[in-house]
Amino acid sequence: MRVGIEKRYIDSYRNIAREVNNIVNIVKRGKKALKKETYRKALLSTNISVENKKKKLAKALHELILHAFSIDIRKVKNSKKALQSVKGHIALIREVIHKIKSLNNYLEESFLAELGIAKKPLVLKALKAKKPERFLESKRGLPRGYIIKIEHTVYKLMQEIVIFDERLLKGYAGKEARIIGEEKLEISGLENLLKTESELLDFLEAKMPPQSKIKAKLFSREIFNKWVPMVFALLAGFEAECKKEALLFSKIKKNTRLRNKIEDKIKHIVDEKEKILKIKEQRALSMKSFGKISDEYRKVFHEYINAASL
Secondary structure, three states: OOEEEEHHHHHHHHHHHHHHHHHHHHHHHOOOOOOHHHHHHHHHOOOOOHHHHHHHHHHHHHHHHHHHHOOOHHHHHHOHHHHHHHHHHHHHHHHHHHHHHHHHHHHHHHHHHHHOOOOOOHHHHHHHOOOOHHHHOOOOOOOHHHHHHHHHHHHHHHHHOOOOOHHHOOOOOHHHEEEEOOOOOOHHHHHHHHHHHHHHHHHHHHOOOOHHHOOHHHHOHHHHHHHHHHHHHHHHHHHHHHHHHHHHHHHHHHOHHHHHHHHHHHHHHHHHHHHHHHHHHHHHHHOOOOHHHHHHHHHHHHHHHHHHOO
C-alpha cells in the first residue's frame, strides 16, 4: 500500500531533523540549559486566548522534545545528573501535552459545537441515554494510511538525524510513501482535524514515561533508536495538523456567518458573567471585602478574551 504525504507534513519533519542536528552541534560546544520557568509560565497563563495559548504550548512542546532527546546517550547512561535532566524535561512535556489536550477538548466539545461546525458532544448524548456506555466507547484511532505516513517519517528521520543508527532501519515502511500536493481544507473538517491532533498527542504521551519509569537502560542504542524517532515523527504529524488548524481558523474569521456566531457567543458570555459579577460584588461589599472582586472580574473577562480571539 502506498500513501500520499502532503508538503506541509514533509516540511514539519525536515524542520525537526534540521533543528535536532543543529542542537547536537551546539551541545558539543557547550549548550545552555533550557529555562523551565518560561514553559511553566506558558502552562499557567490565563490572560490570552485559547488560540494563542495553544500556539505557545505547541511551540513549548516542540522545543522541549527536541532539547530533551537531542542528546549523547552515553552521557545519559553514565551520568545521574544527565538522566535527572531528561526526567525533568519529560515530566514537563507530559504536562504540556495534557494542557494542549484540554484546550482541544474545549474547542472540540464546546466551541465548534456552538458554531454548528461540530456535532453535539457525546457526553451530552450519554447523559440522556438509557445506555450511556455505548456513547462513551472510544472510536478514536488513526487510519492505516496515517500510520504508514508516520512510519515513513520515522524512516526519513533515522536517515537524516545524526544521533540515530541507520543500521536499525529494517522493518519501517517508509519507502511506500509518495509526495502529493497540499490537501483542500474545509471548515467542516475542523472537528476531525482536532480529533487527529488529540490522537497524535495520546500516542506522544504514551511515549513519555512517568519519571519513576525512566531508567538508564532506555538510553541503550537499540531502545533509543526505536523510541525517539517515533517521538519526533509524532511531533511532526501534530505540527502539520496544527498548521492546517491555523488555516481553518483564519477561514472562520473571514466567514461572516460564523463571525456573527462568535460575537453572539461573546455577548452571551459577557451578559451572563456580568450578572454573576454583580452578585459577587454585592456579597463582597456586604462583607466589606474588596479583594475578591478583581479576581472574579479577571476570571470573567478571561472567558471573553478566549471567545473574542477565535
